[in-house]
Amino acid sequence: MAQSHKFQDMVEMGEGLVAFINSSLLEPMRQVKDEHLALFDQHLETKEIVTQIVKDVTQIEERAGQMLVDMEEEKTSRERELDSLEEQLRQATAKSQMSDSELQFLQRELESLRNTEHELQTLQSEVDEDTTVVIPSAIYVAQLYHHITKIKWEYDTPPNVLKGVHYGADLATPINIDTSTRSRSDVSDQLWGFVSTEW
Template sequence: MAEGNKFQDLEETGEALVAYINNSQLEKLTQVKDEHHAFFDKHAETKKIVTQILKDVAQLEESAGQKLLNMEEEKKRREVELESLEEQLRQCTAQSQMTDSELQFVQRELESLRTAEHELEELQNEVDEDTTEVIPSAVYVAQLYQLITKIKWEYDTPPNILKGVHYGADLATPIDIDTSVRSRRDVSDQLWGFVSTEW
């Protein structure tokens, strides 16, 4: 029974719709149809534009993401480079401090050498002064000894060997004494034995 009512309602609705269509003007239907087509075309165009915008946005997002990744890699590379430069700076600073210390040490050594050189110059001057005073008197004393003893010494002998020649009145006597095996008194007595007591 209920299904019969539904069918009857559907029939009535269909008849009403057919009556409405029959009563409607053809121009209005054409206008509605044209508007519907225009709306559909506009919808298709809008869909196409929105699809292109979405593609462009996706491409921009991909490009921006790639740039962000590249920037992150560049940032990491720069951080590594910065750490390397900081390490080099630390090493250079340490090297510079070591070089400064070495330079100061060399400067102290140079100053010490200059002081030593100055002292040596002063000593040399003192020796030169003493030499100009002492050597002539030493030469005089040596010549005096030679005149008195009549002994001419050889000076290119080892330190423990006395070599020379005694020029006596009639005879020249060679002298060759090893002072390491004889006492100083024996050596002195032998040498004084050459000296004449006659004046």
């Protein structure tokens, strides 16, 4: 009899519980379920975003690593080029060493050339300032020849000897020609050989 009563109590309690759930907890449970689904969707979306970020970071790291490798290769290549250039410079320096007398001669000639250039600049300034000054044509032609040929002549030589110095881009070359033993054409060809064709 006691068991029957207990069973009846359980049935009533179950019915009451079902009624209570149906009446009062159904809506909150639906809300919890909806919130849970929304949270799950947000979790999936966040997971996709994080996955994409990880992929992007991985790609960036790979590109940065490749750039670093390329830069190291470029650096190594540049270092090899620098070593080669330094070796070429050492060889060129060894080949181009001059004796003290040659160096002094070139320094004197350079100083003379600078003085001449200064004189020409002064003369040009005077011409620019006063256009009424007339330069004699012989001086003008001599200066023009000197400017084109880069040859400085010595004028205290015998009539049949041409002496001077040609100031090339890299080297000053002495000129000493005996015109009595050579044709005018040969002399002219040799002198024109000093003139640069680069403008």
